[in-house]
Amino acid sequence: MQHRPGYYFAYGSNLHPERLGRRTPSQRLLGPAELPAHDLRFHKRSGVDDSAKADAYFTGDPAHRVLGAVYALTPDDFPALDRVESLGAGYDLKVETLTVAGAALEVFLYVAQEAYIDPVSEPFDWYRDLVLHGALYHGFPEPYVRRIRAIAGTADPDADRAARHDEILRAMATA
Incomplete structure (x- = not known):
């Protein structure tokens, strides 16, 4: 296992502290950051439900x-976090240096493995909305938010899973 810093760059469904806090209770938000020369794409096929997940x-x-x-x-x-992100079975770990509040920090993030990239897969609507709520929470620029809103989503055929995520989305709306 490569060196892993103690700072995590969240850009997908973990972007909102409400969501990440349910997975990593000790998390502490440091602030927004941007990863240059990368594009947010919803093309990482889940090995669990075949829906699309976010990828930097x-x-x-x-x-x-x-x-x-x-x-x-x-x-x-x-x-x-590695378990829910399917580390080694969909995502790999990547280390980058980003600027947060004026300081350079070494961070880790999850990026899609090439074998799991599927440009025609779509995220479940709740997944896209988790990313959208995170972008709104952090006050990302409107063009970026609009781009996330425009991502086509599909209804989750698993009603229980959809209901669990709808509950998280409601909690985000009040956070």
Whole structure:
């Protein structure tokens, strides 16, 4: 396992502290950050439900950027987060240096493994909405928020899973 810093760059469904706090109770929000030369794409196929998940896809284009938030975590948080993020079976760990509140920090993030990229898959509507609520919470620029809103979503055929995520979305709306 490569070196892992104690700072996590969240850009997808973990972007909102309400969602991440349910997975990593010790999380502490440090602030927003941006990952240059990457593009937010909903093309990572889930190995669990075949829906699309978010990916910070490296493009090399300096005009591209993924907006996210950096959280301080403890090593005790890593196993649970790795499990829900399917580390090694859908996502790989990547380490980058980002600027947060004027300070350079080494952060880790999850990026899609090439074998799991499926450009035609769609996220469940609740998943897209988790990312959207996080972007709104952090006050991301309207063009970025609009782009997330425009992502086509599909209804989750698992009513129980959809209901669980709808409850999280309601909690986010009051946070």
